[in-house]
Amino acid sequence: MKRSLTKSTLAFARVACQMAQESPGAYSSPKSPRLYTQHQLFAILALRIFLKLDYRGVIQTLAEWSDLRKLLRLRKNHLPDHSALVKAQKRLLKKTTLSICSGQPRISPARQA
Numbered sequence: 001m002k003r004s005l006t007k008s009t010l011a012f013a014r015v016a017c018q019m020a021q022e023s024p025g026a027y028s029s030p031k032s033p034r035l036y037t038q039h040q041l042f043a044i045l046a047l048r049i050f051l052k053l054d055y056r057g058v059i060q061t062l063a064e065w066s067d068l069r070k071l072l073r074l075r076k077n078h079l080p081d082h083s084a085l086v087k088a089q090k091r092l093l094k095k096t097t098l099s100i101c102s103g104q105p106r107i108s109p110a111r112q113a
Contacts, residue, residue: 009051013071016046036080040072041088044080055082 006012017039047068048058062069062079069076080088 016043
């Protein structure tokens with residue numbers, strides 16, 4: 001199988017959004033503030049790694065890049081704070097580590113049917 005690598009940030013962001021949508025649960029808990037979905041935060045964190053930026057740097061990039069905000073369904077005046085990204089990364093990493101350690105594949109509800 002041949003893999004294609006991209007240098008396009010927008011193409012990478014599209015793939016990150018698609019991958020994030022495969023995981024169940026848009027929010028981390030029923031009582032979450034619902035400002036950003038887990039899917040949006042995952043895509044932002046993936047972009048942070050792709051662009052080799054720190055947390056504040058990726059937020060600044062989102063503030064300046066309207067096409068990227070549009071793709072992630074974010075508004076310029078309503079971007080997550082860097083501390084929200086740090087907390088989301090810890091939470092998402094914990095969930096991923098637990099699912100890998102349990103040996104059970106993560107199956108989205110749409111695929112179970």
